[in-house]
Amino acid sequence: MEASVDRRKQPRAPTAGNGNANGVASAAAEEEEGELEEEEEEKLRLRLRANENHKPESYEDLQMQLEFSPLLFSSLEQYLPFNMLHVSRELKLQYMRQILLRYSPEGERARVKRHKEYRQKIILNYQPLHRELYTMHEANFFVPSFLKAIAENTEESFRSIMAEPSPGIYTFEMLQPRFCELLLSEVENFERWVHEKKLRIMRPNTMNRYGAVLDDFGFETMLEKLMEGFICPISRVFFPEVGGSTLDSHHGFVVEYGVNRDVELGFHVDDSEVTLNVCLGKQFSGGTLFFRGVRCDEHVHSESQPEEIIDYSHVPGHAVLHRGRHRHGARATTSGQRVNLLLWCRRYLFLCVYSLKNLQDA
Ligand SMILES: O=C(O)CCC(=O)C(=O)O
Ligand SMILES: [Fe+2]
Known part of the structure; x- marks a missing residue:
């Protein structure tokens, strides 16, 4: 098994969007007034260090x-x-746009544009079934023990609700049964709608034939809050080596396993710094998650040590939090249906700026 590890990718452009696919091509900007002279364009540079005292503008309206x-x-x-x-x-x-254009492949920009149009079409036409899920209501979403630990915001409080079955893998009770139930029914409603409209649904990533991207049908803001308010504080303590407190973008989706769905998930690493994986239900057998240790890109195919081999059985409402590079997979769901909520948390903006500066300095 260790011989082959996939990098499980979201089908998206890594350099043009922010993981939320909110970029779209517009030729118009090139003809805008105040265009930079060609000569000046040659001098386009970024500074080595951030100017921390500068308060950046918001570009959201654009x-x-x-x-x-x-x-x-x-x-x-x-x-x-x-x-x-x-x-x-x-x-x-x-x-800034000219700098970005210089380093961003056109094919990826086109893909981001298509994705943005796809999302726009859904947002304009899809009628949610449970609107209350689309804004963060923490008292309705999370179990009290989880909320208390987050409010205290210390390593001790987090550890008091968690098990760590192997170093770097944290499990804890997180979601209320009612929330899981409503989210499952919202996802079903969305899939029914997609089917009725004969739309081609974009799957969460390269390894799933089923499942849906929650960010594509209105959950982006709520999931952003989930990451910022609840996952960043925990990651700051347990995953500082991957910038746990500075996670700045996410990819949120559900995966679906069972009869007429995906059966299992091969051995892989995620396209994330930190992954939150919460079981939503329903009833199932099998579907065990297996882990095989953290590796860098160069050693992703290497053998695992006996102490790195761990299995975890999903429990509805319970979460697993691990590094994206912690190699893992899911065994066959042998009966029933299993649906899990995944939040791939990234330092996308940070890494984007970092690689841009590197490219400029090369
Ligand atoms: O099915 C699972 O619980 C694992 C899902 C997973 O690893 C992923 O979506 O990246
Ligand atoms: Fe994964």
């Missing part, structure tokens, strides 16, 4: 016209040269 995430522009702004910090927002935008 979301529909921009081919990159508004958040990416805000992150990048802190790295602008001093003389660019106080020019107009339009000029800053143009400066």
Whole structure:
């Protein structure tokens, strides 16, 4: 098994979106007034260090016209040269956009554009069944023990609700049964709608034939809050080596296993820094999650040590939190139906800015 480990990828453009696929191509921006002279374009540079005192602009209102995430522009702004910090927002935008365009492959931008249009079509037409799920209501979503631990926000309080069956794998009770039930019925409602409309649904990633991307049908803001308010505090304590407290984007989806669904999931690593995996139900047997230790890219296929081999049986409402690079897979769900909520948490904006600066310095 150790011979082959897939990198489980979301079918998306890593450099053009922010993991939330909120960028769309617009040729119009090129003809905007105040365009930079060609000569100046040659000098487009980012500073080595962020200017922490600079408060970046918001570009959210331009979301529909921009081919990159508004958040990416805000992150990048802190790295602008001093003389660019106080020019107009339009000029800053143009400066940053030209840098981004230089390093972002066109094919990926086109893919992000298509994804954005797909999402827009859904958001405009899909009628949610349980609207109360789309905004964060923590008292309705989470069990009290989880809320208490988060409110206390200490390593001790987190450990008091968690088991750590193997180093770096944390399990705990998290979601209320009622929330799981409603979310399952919302997902079913969405899938019914997709089927009725004869839409081609985009699956969560390259290894699933079933399941749905929650961010695509309205859950983006709620899941953002879940990551920021609940997963970042825990990751800050347990996953500092992957920037646990600075996770800045996510990919949220459900996977579905059972008869007429996916059966199992091969050995893989996730396209995330930190992964939250919560079982929503329903009733099932099998579906055990197996882990085989954390590896870097170069050693992802190496043998595992006996102490790294661990199995975990999903329990509805209970979460598993692990590093994306903690190699794992799921055994066959042999009867019933198993649905899990996955939140791949990333440091996408940070890594984007970092790789841009590296490319510039190369
Ligand atoms: O089925 C599971 O619980 C594992 C899912 C998983 O690893 C993933 O979606 O990346
Ligand atoms: Fe995974």
